[in-house]
Amino acid sequence: MTTTPVRALTPVLDTGRTTLGPALRDAVRSHLGEQMSRIAGYHFGWADADGLPTGSWGGKMVRPGLALLSARAAGAPAEDGLPAALAVELVHNFSLVHDDIMDGDETRRGRPTAWTVFGVPDAVLAGDAMATAATSVLLEAPGPGARAATLSLMTATQRMIDGQTADVGFERRDDVTLAECLRMAGDKTGALLGCACSLGAELVGGEQVLVENLRAFGEHIGLAFQLVDDLLGIWGDTERAGKRVGADLWARKKSLPVVAALNAPGSEELRALYLGAEPLTESDVRQVTALVERAGGRDWAQDEAARQITAAEECLAAAPLPGGVRAEFLEIAGFILGRQL
């Protein structure tokens, strides 16, 4: 993970970096106890396991950057959206810490995950503490919309949890429909991104039509991101995908292109191979890749991603906001779809 492409692509995120990094550290320090602060600091990357500074500023901050922009969309200064930005980033990272435990993932962003360093109990608690702090930070905000914004954040969090639950549950099922899979991705990825895009506006008391259009914009972008992510997981190159290509197939993941293919006519061979219990061989994975493509999974996912991007652009066009802010939203969307969420 380098910072250079961030700077090059999106000045708005670069601004976010200088504002958000220190503010996030302050929020963690003032809301979490000592041990929980240490684990959060390690997870965010600004401290090592002993709590010593690493010099890192804590990630790409895409979601909080969107939240700041969303305050500007409602005509307020970016800094008025800061509590929304911090809250969204805390919720996102609470979910990452817990997901890593559930999935047994041992590395994230090239470092050992929190639970491998501090143990499962403290990592569960650190996620809980970050989620709790998110509510406090947002609700303490002086903005007129603090209560409404916090309720929106809880709704998005609940959907994110449902999406993760569905994703976990899909592993045990062989009858997942495309509609279920799209809903899961919308809940798991779309809901919080939609929240990030609208929360700053809601906090500063922006009009409902603005808030709703920004939320829908973010949800469509989130779904497009997930489609692109799933495509790259099968047909991308490893460096760009950020994970081993084919890993999703090896794990028999019910990703969007695969579920589209499994539900297409003539998918008997694919179903027999992918839904079986035998460990897949390398040649099986190559075969699955070909069968998903032949059944139209790749084309469908590419088309659907394009449809979601168009829908996102329409929502943004319908949102009453300054032209410069619209351009910045589109710039960040491009950045996200370039696989940097």
Added chain:
Amino acid sequence: MTTTPVRALTPVLDTGRTTLGPALRDAVRSHLGEQMSRIAGYHFGWADADGLPTGSWGGKMVRPGLALLSARAAGAPAEDGLPAALAVELVHNFSLVHDDIMDGDETRRGRPTAWTVFGVPDAVLAGDAMATAATSVLLEAPGPGARAATLSLMTATQRMIDGQTADVGFERRDDVTLAECLRMAGDKTGALLGCACSLGAELVGGEQVLVENLRAFGEHIGLAFQLVDDLLGIWGDTERAGKRVGADLWARKKSLPVVAALNAPGSEELRALYLGAEPLTESDVRQVTALVERAGGRDWAQDEAARQITAAEECLAAAPLPGGVRAEFLEIAGFILGRQL
């Protein structure tokens, strides 16, 4: 767990039972997704693992009963405190679901714990979902103090997390001071009980002096409960303690009477035995029990519990509230200290 002593001891809790059980089920159903509702329903006890009704109404509801009473303390009808009651019960149970995972506990209230039935991933998510729902339920309340009450609930939750963190951390340490141990117990048990006693009043816009005194009352009762619980864990009978007597000592738990004894003069033999690495024998545990008593751990804990109860009564006396409500608070406190929290 039988319901008869509840009915006999505290009519207020019995009232709570008929109101709170159905309201809690409604809150879970309307805020949690399908699978998360099922796990929560299983954990609360009103459904079995397949989601079929058990006929149970979901526990003693001590904390939500206190929250309803706290609304009445501020002159409002009990039902105005309902969102506070539900939120406190959701937070308490989110912590139980997560604690059972952390501690590896396989039974609770005589039934297999949620993680043993649904797996760790879904149980982590169910705890997250219950915590998220707690905030939504409270913040949606029409009461004038919804925002302040939600912030108080987050503060209590954060303290509860810190208390659990400290408790987990004590296992690895042999230099835990009595002050640290008291603070841990205050955070882990006192904070949420103090919140339960004051949250209804805060939600309905009760005076600050009332809210603060009720909170302090609950914190002192929580600490007294923990002291009694620790005493019973060493010198009680198994039925009353609700767990195997001596289990805390076998596990070398840094409970309050033990930490008092470890820090007393002349505790060398106790320290050598209890802080060693060798597994304890039955005769060791008998010896530890005698040494903790000889070092004054039992007397100190009994005296401290009495001090906490006196302090609680003083806080209640200082709270401006109707005499009948005061009597009910004392009745529930007696019920709690009779080991029914």
